[in-house]
Amino acid sequence: MSQALPLNTHSSPHLRIQDLNVWYETNHALRGIYAEIPTFGITAIIGPSGCGKTTLLRSLNRLLEEGEGIRVKGQVWLNEVDIYDRVMDLNELRTRVGLLAPKPYPLPLSIYENVAYGRRIHGLDVLDKGNGRNLDRKVEHYLRTAGLWEEVKDRLKAPASALSTGQQQRLCLARALAVEPEILLCDEPTSALDPISAQGIEEQLITLKENTTIVIVTHLLRQASRMADYVIFLWMGELVECGPAKELFKNPKDSRTQAYLMGKIG
Amino acid sequence: MLIKQKLEESFFKILMVISTIFVLGSLLLILGTVLWRGLPALDLAMLTQAPQGGYYLGKEGGILNAILGSLCLAGGATIVAVILSLPIALYLQLYPVPHFTKNWIRLSLDILWGTPSIVYGAIGFTLMIYLGMRASLLGGIIVLSLLELPIMVRGMEEAVSMVPKALLESSYSLGATRFETAFKVVVRQTLPGLITAILLAFGRGIGDAASVLFTAGYTDNLPTSLLRPVASLPLAVFFQLGTPFPAVQDRAYAAALVLIVLVLGLSITSRLLSTRFTKNIIR
Numbered sequence: 001m002s003q004a005l006p007l008n009t010h011s012s013p014h015l016r017i018q019d020l021n022v023w024y025e026t027n028h029a030l031r032g033i034y035a036e037i038p039t040f041g042i043t044a045i046i047g048p049s050g051c052g053k054t055t056l057l058r059s060l061n062r063l064l065e066e067g068e069g070i071r072v073k074g075q076v077w078l079n080e081v082d083i084y085d086r087v088m089d090l091n092e093l094r095t096r097v098g099l100l101a102p103k104p105y106p107l108p109l110s111i112y113e114n115v116a117y118g119r120r121i122h123g124l125d126v127l128d129k130g131n132g133r134n135l136d137r138k139v140e141h142y143l144r145t146a147g148l149w150e151e152v153k154d155r156l157k158a159p160a161s162a163l164s165t166g167q168q169q170r171l172c173l174a175r176a177l178a179v180e181p182e183i184l185l186c187d188e189p190t191s192a193l194d195p196i197s198a199q200g201i202e203e204q205l206i207t208l209k210e211n212t213t214i215v216i217v218t219h220l221l222r223q224a225s226r227m228a229d230y231v232i233f234l235w236m237g238e239l240v241e242c243g244p245a246k247e248l249f250k251n252p253k254d255s256r257t258q259a260y261l262m263g264k265i266g
Numbered sequence: 267m268l269i270k271q272k273l274e275e276s277f278f279k280i281l282m283v284i285s286t287i288f289v290l291g292s293l294l295l296i297l298g299t300v301l302w303r304g305l306p307a308l309d310l311a312m313l314t315q316a317p318q319g320g321y322y323l324g325k326e327g328g329i330l331n332a333i334l335g336s337l338c339l340a341g342g343a344t345i346v347a348v349i350l351s352l353p354i355a356l357y358l359q360l361y362p363v364p365h366f367t368k369n370w371i372r373l374s375l376d377i378l379w380g381t382p383s384i385v386y387g388a389i390g391f392t393l394m395i396y397l398g399m400r401a402s403l404l405g406g407i408i409v410l411s412l413l414e415l416p417i418m419v420r421g422m423e424e425a426v427s428m429v430p431k432a433l434l435e436s437s438y439s440l441g442a443t444r445f446e447t448a449f450k451v452v453v454r455q456t457l458p459g460l461i462t463a464i465l466l467a468f469g470r471g472i473g474d475a476a477s478v479l480f481t482a483g484y485t486d487n488l489p490t491s492l493l494r495p496v497a498s499l500p501l502a503v504f505f506q507l508g509t510p511f512p513a514v515q516d517r518a519y520a521a522a523l524v525l526i527v528l529v530l531g532l533s534i535t536s537r538l539l540s541t542r543f544t545k546n547i548i549r
């Protein structure tokens with residue numbers, strides 16, 4: 001069904017994007033992107049609205065192709081395998097590369113089942129059929145990791161739809177983590193949230209970056225500078241500059257990056 | 267300009283009131299007639315007995331044969347139709363089917379929908395003769411399920427198309443297949459819509475006379491076997507109304523009343539039941 005993928009090693013980049021092009025019908029939205037996303041840590045994709053951040057992010061787990069009229073050309077190497085290779089198993093790719101969307105969409109299930117959903121699908125706890133205690137522990141673990149456990153531990157069977165938006169986003173984080181992805185893609189994950197919830201999500205992601213590769217799209221420069229270890233700056237579908245966050249923020253090389261960081265454009 | 271707008275506005279309002287009165291009026295007229303003539307003829311025996319000797323002359327007996335027959339026919343057909351429709355609707359909506367194929371499937375279903383039910387009956391009957399089958403519950407179920415199919419697929423498609431794309435994507439991005447997403451997420455999310463589609467189709471199936479006339483036949487016996495003929499309520503109405511005796515004609519209205527109450531009752535209970543399963547729906 002799918003080929004075995006080699007485990008990632010820490011020294012090499014986790015994702016290597018090579019001449020990636022995306023068209024929406026005739027709109028050439030991403031133009032010849034070359035970039036490397038380091039293993040672990042937080043990589044931020046920044047740039048003005050409409051520059052292709054979401055497009056780039058969603059090309060990394062190939063969720064982009066769920067839309068119509070979309071054409072992708074190029075390669076994205078996840079360790080030694082091109083995810084755009086014909087033999088790539090999409091479901092395995094999306095299990096390994098998770099996504100946190102801008103607006104939380106819980107599944108039409110209870111809080112508990114939202115977190116358990118992915119684990120059940122992938123049979124991660126099959127050895128445990130007898131009592132389900134292992135799954136219970138995992139659900140608790142990921143709810144704690146997402147900082148939601150204390151608020152929901154007494155109503156795990158309640159509908160996820162009854163949670164506030166901020167809680168729902170943390171539930172979506174727990175749900176994404178529960179399938180144990182090695183990379184987590186986050187598309188403006190705090191844009192629908194109040195400041196307190198937003199701060200919570202930021203803190204969880206910063207904790208997670210120790211053993212997960214996190215790619216975050218944001219149009220908030222302050223957020224990028226707070227969180228990012230590595231930055232990719234996009235401008236009108238092109239990659240203008242990328243590099244370690246400290247360097248890029250202090251000494252941007254390209255004039256467009258300078259202008260964007262100074263707030264003159266975008 | 268202002269006068270023109272006012273005229274348009276009041277013209278439209280009048281039109282709306284007229285059509286509302288027309289729709290409600292016909293409904294009340296039908297219900298009123300059925301109640302007026304059927305209710306006095308309705309007694310316990312009608313609901314609990316099959317026709318006895320001389321029933322069609324106004325003597326004792328009931329229409330239990332037709333009640334059970336109709337439930338078996340429409341129930342069986344609805345089950346078959348759900349088994350066929352749900353995959354079609356989910357497939358058309360969730361899988362990347364080429365537009366060309368989609369359009370052909372929809373066109374075929376629309377043609378089926380527009381086909382008069384007597385044509386279903388006639389074709390079903392011809393096929394059954396060819397296969398050496400007698401009029402039977404099975405024959406009726408097959409033909410009725412074809413009759414129900416287009417309305418059910420369309421209704422289910424409608425429901426599934428309302429699912430937000432982002433909800434589907436949140437399932438895909440956990441590594442779930444389309445199949446898992448369809449049956450674990452979409453079906454839950456759209457359950458009320460699916461039930462509406464099923465009820466609409468059931469209503470069409472249980473109310474149809476022409477398609478079961480030749481394929482299921484009619485009998486005074488209660489249904490016992492898939493391979494024997496069965497009675498049905500629409501035909502019970504039809505046959506009793508065709509007799510020259512007013513007392514028997516009133517029983518036709520009673521049978522019609524039973525039919526209406528059955529559909530209504532089923533509709534209400536399934537809606538009540540479905541609220542128990544819809545508390546998790548994402549709005």
Ligand SMILES: Nc1ncnc2c1ncn2[C@@H]1O[C@H](COP(=O)(O)OP(=O)(O)O)[C@@H](O)[C@H]1O
Pocket residue numbers: 024027029047048049050051052053054055056067
């Ligand atoms: N589904 C779509 N269909 C057509 N064009 C799209 C679609 N999504 C994005 N685009 C176009 O692609 C470009 C990049 O969009 P996007 O990646 O969403 O930008 P960003 O996330 O940086 O705001 C924009 O010009 C946008 O209009």
Ligand SMILES: [Mg+2]
Pocket residue numbers: 053054055
């Ligand atoms: Mg975006």
